[in-house]
Amino acid sequence: MRKTLESVKIQAFTDYEIIITDDSSDGSVKELVAEFDFGNKLKYVKNSKNLGSPENWNEAVRHASGEYIKMLHHDDWFTFPYSLGEYVKLLDMHPESDFAFSATSVQHSNGSNSISCPSLEILNQIKKNPGVLFFGNLVGGPSATIYRRKVNLQYDQKIKYVVDIDFYIRIISLNHSFQFTEQLLICTTNGAAHQVTAEFSNKETELFEYVYLYNKINRGAQPSREQIDFFEGLFNKFNIRSLNDFKLPESELPKPIPFFRNILFKRRMALFFAGMKNSVKI
Numbered sequence: 337m338r339k340t341l342e343s344v345k346i347q348a349f350t351d352y353e354i355i356i357t358d359d360s361s362d363g364s365v366k367e368l369v370a371e372f373d374f375g376n377k378l379k380y381v382k383n384s385k386n387l388g389s390p391e392n393w394n395e396a397v398r399h400a401s402g403e404y405i406k407m408l409h410h411d412d413w414f415t416f417p418y419s420l421g422e423y424v425k426l427l428d429m430h431p432e433s434d435f436a437f438s439a440t441s442v443q444h445s446n447g448s449n450s451i452s453c454p455s456l457e458i459l460n461q462i463k464k465n466p467g468v469l470f471f472g473n474l475v476g477g478p479s480a481t482i483y484r485r486k487v488n489l490q491y492d493q494k495i496k497y498v499v500d501i502d503f504y505i506r507i508i509s510l511n512h513s514f515q516f517t518e519q520l521l522i523c524t525t526n527g528a529a530h531q532v533t534a535e536f537s538n539k540e541t542e543l544f545e546y547v548y549l550y551n552k553i554n555r556g557a558q559p560s561r562e563q564i565d566f567f568e569g570l571f572n573k574f575n576i577r578s579l580n581d582f583k584l585p586e587s588e589l590p591k592p593i594p595f596f597r598n599i600l601f602k603r604r605m606a607l608f609f610a611g612m613k614n615s616v617k618i
């Protein structure tokens with residue numbers, strides 16, 4: 337978090353407020369914040385109870401009073417002193433847009449680096465159909481984004497693994513006119529043990545959240561070929577053979593989806609024939 341605050345401190349654009357919602361169990365965050373002098377720009381809030389993500393993100397937004405919301409997670413930082421100003425320009429210069437994001441420099445836990453920068457073709461696909469984000473996060477982490485507070489959207493508390501994807505689909509669906517810059521304005525980390533995607537990357541979470549997100553997007557409509565292929569891949573990944581393999585509390589089970597049974601039937605048949613083939617002796 338120190339690097340995060342240091343990157344804010346050197347920003348050339350200074351017309352901002354900082355909201356820090358502390359979800360930690362000790363006083364380490366408060367002690368670190370006390371080392372920085374942001375004048376009256378900083379508001380520190382210690383949560384009375386642990387909210388977890390993404391509700392802690394929502395709590396920070398609820399305390400904000402500015403026109404724009406610029407999320408910055410504690411392990412991400414601005415790449416340049418002009419980064420924040422460039423984010424603000426994306427919306428200042430395009431009043432027709434409510435959402436914008438930048439390319440991202442990603443530092444992986446294994447020491448390697450990569451760049452997240454969608455092509456023009458992908459950007460056009462997102463504008464035409466935000467639902468394509470279901471198949472992968474083509475935007476980046478929340479730290480790579482900025483949006484107008486008046487949109488008044490919250491991150492869905494029911495999900496954690498795909499919570500950013502869900503938010504992007506909803507905000508772009510409300511207004512397809514978003515802005516993007518290829519400038520690497522933000523640096524994010526990937527693969528750290530404390531991150532949400534690492535903590536909740538497991539069979540139970542992924543199965544439930546992708547089904548939950550699918551239901552929100554499709555609203556009873558027939559699945560696309562791409563969605564069927566996606567779930568076939570997910571079932572193969574976790575070796576799902578029946579709905580019982582979801583291993584979720586009954587209250588959290590997704591509503592029955594007919595095409596799931598077709599995918600599972602095809603999987604069982606494929607496994608059955610594979611078993612027959614392996615049992616043949618010549």
